[in-house]
Amino acid sequence: MTQLPYAVDAETPLNPAELNVLRAQYEKEGEMVGVQTKFNYAWGLVKSNVRADQHLGVMLLSEIFRTSPERRRECLYYLALGNYKLGNYAQARKYNDALLENEPANLQAANLRALIDDKVTREGLMGVAIISGVAVAAGVIGGVLLRNLGRKR
Numbered sequence: 001m002t003q004l005p006y007a008v009d010a011e012t013p014l015n016p017a018e019l020n021v022l023r024a025q026y027e028k029e030g031e032m033v034g035v036q037t038k039f040n041y042a043w044g045l046v047k048s049n050v051r052a053d054q055h056l057g058v059m060l061l062s063e064i065f066r067t068s069p070e071r072r073r074e075c076l077y078y079l080a081l082g083n084y085k086l087g088n089y090a091q092a093r094k095y096n097d098a099l100l101e102n103e104p105a106n107l108q109a110a111n112l113r114a115l116i117d118d119k120v121t122r123e124g125l126m127g128v129a130i131i132s133g134v135a136v137a138a139g140v141i142g143g144v145l146l147r148n149l150g151r152k153r
Contacts, residue, residue, distance in 0.1 A: 013047045013049050014044045019044045019053075022040050022041045023044075025037050025041070035068050038060055039060075039071065039075070041057075042056075042057045042078065043057070045057030045060070046078050046082040047081075051086065054085050055086060057078070061078055061082065065079065073102065076096070076098055076109075077099055077108060077109060077112070080092045080094075080096035080099065080109070083095065084096075084115065084119070089116055089119060092116050096109050100113065
């Protein structure tokens with residue numbers, strides 16, 4: 001769990017009953033679903049710990065972002081959060097930075113930026129460690145092969 005109080009949405013899913021209420025309302029409205037109902041459902045999906053739910057939530061928020069300009073500001077944070085949870089850090093940063101550009105004092109977005117930066121740093125260091133390990137292994141294997149070739153001559 002993170003120590004950032006304003007980033008609680010990143011790690012606090014709705015309980016299944018709450019998400020089912022949002023899903024039922026969304027499905028009940030069918031093709032005539034209202035923007036607020038779609039947003040509420042997308043919000044619940046993004047908060048989920050289930051990757052497929054998060055993905056659907058990001059898709060729904062992207063639709064709202066494209067089709068309802070008046071709702072873009074409120075979509076930005078949850079698009080950033082959803083992409084963060086999906087591991088799409090560049091997209092998460094893009095949406096989060098757009099929000100912070102308009103609202104530099106937004107503590108939720110500032111804390112989400114810290115989470116994104118921390119994850120990118122940790123995964124970047126892990127990638128470097130993996131590449132280093134592969135390079136060392138290749139060096140050892142190459143050395144053994146060269147040594148064996150030298151013995152055969």
